Amino acid sequence: MNALNIAEYAQTLGMQAKVASARMAAAQTATKNKALVRLAELLRANTQALQGDNAKDLERAVAAGLAAPMVDRLKLTPKVLETCAQGCEQLAAMPDVIGEIIGMKQQPSGIRVGQMRVPIGVFGMIFESRPNVTIEAASLSIKSGNACILRGGSEAIESNKALARLVQQALMDAGLPADAVQLVQTTDREVVGHLIAMPQYVDVIIPRGGKGLIERISRDAKVPVIKHLDGNCHVYVDDPCDLAMAVNVADNAKTNKYSPCNASEGLLVARGVAADFLPRIGAIYAAKGVEMRCDAESMAILTSNWPSAPVEHVKTAIYKIANSSADSAPTQAAVLVPAQESDWFEEYLAPIISIKIVAGVDEAIAHINHYSSHHTDAIITTNHMHAQQFLREVDSASVMVNASTRFADGFEFGLGAEIGISTDKFHARGPVGIEGLTSLKYVVLGNGEVRA
Numbered sequence: 001m002n003a004l005n006i007a008e009y010a011q012t013l014g015m016q017a018k019v020a021s022a023r024m025a026a027a028q029t030a031t032k033n034k035a036l037v038r039l040a041e042l043l044r045a046n047t048q049a050l051q052g053d054n055a056k057d058l059e060r061a062v063a064a065g066l067a068a069p070m071v072d073r074l075k076l077t078p079k080v081l082e083t084c085a086q087g088c089e090q091l092a093a094m095p096d097v098i099g100e101i102i103g104m105k106q107q108p109s110g111i112r113v114g115q116m117r118v119p120i121g122v123f124g125m126i127f128e129s130r131p132n133v134t135i136e137a138a139s140l141s142i143k144s145g146n147a148c149i150l151r152g153g154s155e156a157i158e159s160n161k162a163l164a165r166l167v168q169q170a171l172m173d174a175g176l177p178a179d180a181v182q183l184v185q186t187t188d189r190e191v192v193g194h195l196i197a198m199p200q201y202v203d204v205i206i207p208r209g210g211k212g213l214i215e216r217i218s219r220d221a222k223v224p225v226i227k228h229l230d231g232n233c234h235v236y237v238d239d240p241c242d243l244a245m246a247v248n249v250a251d252n253a254k255t256n257k258y259s260p261c262n263a264s265e266g267l268l269v270a271r272g273v274a275a276d277f278l279p280r281i282g283a284i285y286a287a288k289g290v291e292m293r294c295d296a297e298s299m300a301i302l303t304s305n306w307p308s309a310p311v312e313h314v315k316t317a318i319y320k321i322a323n324s325s326a327d328s329a330p331t332q333a334a335v336l337v338p339a340q341e342s343d344w345f346e347e348y349l350a351p352i353i354s355i356k357i358v359a360g361v362d363e364a365i366a367h368i369n370h371y372s373s374h375h376t377d378a379i380i381t382t383n384h385m386h387a388q389q390f391l392r393e394v395d396s397a398s399v400m401v402n403a404s405t406r407f408a409d410g411f412e413f414g415l416g417a418e419i420g421i422s423t424d425k426f427h428a429r430g431p432v433g434i435e436g437l438t439s440l441k442y443v444v445l446g447n448g449e450v451r452a
Contacts, residue, residue, distance in 0.1 A: 009186070010194030013149050014201025016179040017122045021147035024180050025119045029096040035142050035174035036092040040085040042166040043135070047081050053162040054131065061155050069259040069349055073129035074156055084135040087417040091143045097434055098145045101443060110449045115440040119145040121203040123437065124195045125419065126151045126217060128209030131159035136410070136417040137206075138167040138181045144437040147180045149195060149202070153209070154187035161185070196221040206432070208420040226432060228397075228423035230347045230373035231261025233405040236364040236390070238381035239272030245402060246273075246380040247280050252404040253378065254353050255288050261421060262376050262398075262408040265348050267355045268364045269298065274357050278302055290351040291335040293343045297357040302336060344371040361386045365393045372396060374423045376408035397423050397430040 024032075043050070054076040061071050097117050104114030125137045125148055134150055141148040152160040164183035172178050184191055196205050199222055206226045207217040214227050235253050237246045253264035269277055274297070282302045285292055294302060343354040344367070358364045361379070368377050378400035379390040387401045398408040398421075408431065410418020415433030422428045428436035 006186070006188055006190045007194055010191050010198065011201075013182050013184065013195075014122070014198045017147040017149050017182060018201050020177040020179040021119070021121045023177050024142070024145045024147055025098075025121075027145060027176060029098075031174055031176060032096070032142050032145065033092040035170045035176055036088045036139055038173050039135070039139065039142075039167060039170035040088040040092075042170055043081050043085040043088070046162075046166060047078055050076055050081060050159070050162055051078075053158045056158045057131070057156050064155075066155065070129055070155075072257075072259050074131065074159070076131055076159055080132050083411065084132050084139075084417075087136065087411055088139045090411070090414075091139050091417060091434070094143070094434070096143070097438060102440075104445075109451070110447065112445040114443055114445075116443045117435070117438045118441055120437055120439055122147045122149065122201060123419075124149045124151070124202045124205045124223075126192055126195070126205065126207045126209070126213065127420075128153040128213060129156060131156040131163060133208060134160050134163040134183065135167070137419055138164075139417050140419050140434060140437055141181060142171070142176070144434045146437055147177075147182075149182050149184065151184040151192060151195065157187055192217075193220065196223060199223045204427075206420050224427070226420065226422050226424060226428055226436070228261070228373070228375060228421050230423075231263070231349075231375045231421075232266065232345065232347045232371065232373040233262060233264050233376045233408075234266040234268055234368050234372055234378070235264045235405060236268040236358075236361075236368070236377070236379045237270060237273060237277055238361060238364075238379055238383060238386050239270035240382045241270075241273060241277075241380045242382055242402075243273065243277055243280070246277055247284065249378070249380055249402070249404050250281050251284050253406055254285070254290060255351070256404070256406050258351055259349050260406070261347070261349075262405050263349070264378075264405045265346060265353060266344065266368075266371070267353055268358050268367060269355070270360050270364070271297075271357050272360075274298065274301055278355070285353065288351065290353055291337060293337045293339040293352065293354045295339050295356045298355045299336060299338060301357075347373065361389055365390060369393075369395050375421065376400065376405045378403060378405050397421065 057074055061074055101114045101116050104112055106112050127133045137150055160183055167181045168178040171180055202223050204224045205221050207214045211229050214229050218225050235250050250267055278301045339354050374396045376398040377394050377396045380402055381387050391399050410431040410433050413431050415431055418431040418433055421431050
């Protein structure tokens with residue numbers, strides 16, 4: 001497409017979405033739910049075909065030298081597709097919040113004033129890598145009575161096109177307009193510039209991807225943006241805590257999957273439990289090939305608990321796996337690196353974690369509020385007061401007690417799916433589900449009252 005055609009194409013998408021949004025706002029709950037259930041059926045029925053389209057994207061990504069974590073994000077495995085289908089069904093089973101009236105109160109004048117939840121209208125979604133976002137965005141858009149324009153990354157174009165076709169089929173089968181969910185069919189980046197500058201058609205833009213993308217959208221958009229820039233999440237192991245729980249959670253938060261934004265990138269350990277906790281988690285990280293970037297105190301504890309020569313900066317040291325005293329025990333490479341100041345800010349999205357010993361909950365909270373991206377942070381503790389202080393004072397979108405940061409997800413939070421995770425404080429924060437795609441308008445019920 002040439003520049004003129006791109007502009008015309010973006011305008012057409014916007015106009016079609018605006019028309020469709022009016023029909024979606026008026027759609028009955030049963031009709032929207034029918035579309036969602038039908039979409040789940042289509043995803044399951046077309047799993048094999050979808051994997052064929054996905055294979056084209058994967059082959060192209062590998063040939064282009066895309067990093068392994070990014071290739072992993074592209075995969076549409078049967079498990080991923082089943083999760084998408086379940087998300088659609090979960091959304092269909094949820095109450096419809098559109099049209100609900102809250103806070104209705106009688107005023108001295110006689111009028112009653114409340115607020116009604118209504119769709120935002122049209123949202124634009126610009127995302128990279130994960131093609132399952134197409135289904136998450138589409139299903140949430142349908143349930144919330146919105147229309148959406150989706151622009152996925154060029155690396156997943158075949159997968160996204162195939163998924164979008166199923167979405168539009170589900171909409172039409174339910175008697176809803178196919179244009180309620182439109183996928184941008186071109187990989188030309190110029191279309192993004194038009195989408196984020198059409199306030200006459202688009203009510204909000206939601207970027208979901210790398211920091212560069214989100215910074216560009218935030219800088220250039222002429223419509224409101226719901227965003228998060230980084231996922232520098234932390235697990236803080238408190239004194240006192242259940243050590244077995246702490247090891248299990250710290251392991252899962254880091255190694256369950258390295259590429260998501262809710263994976264833990266920093267491990268903070270209270271000084272009182274560090275000598276008992278660090279050798280246990282260190283052995284697990286070493287066995288799984290996780291590089292540990294340590295402050296001096298945690299480095300000293302880790303090196304003293306494995307029979308080996310001292311660590312030399314970024315060189316690999318070979319340690320015997322902890323809890324195995326046999327001379328013939330297998331050895332495992334453990335990379336211990338002295339942490340730099342920049343490590344406390346870093347979102348690795350890789351088998352790397354920063355480790356720091358802190359005096360206690362006050363220092364942990366101060367560290368998180370200074371260095372984190374305010375995405376998701378967790379405390380592992382048996383002290384109720386410490387847990388409550390952590391919940392109150394950590395300034396993050398999701399704050400957890402005795403649970404893995406990997407739970408910061410719309411599906412896991414019972415939202416059915418998520419449009420993204422926002423670290424903004426307006427208009428939505430944390431996993432953005434149905435309510436994050438709605439607005440409240442005031443409604444007034446009277447009986448002929450007039451203002452004096």
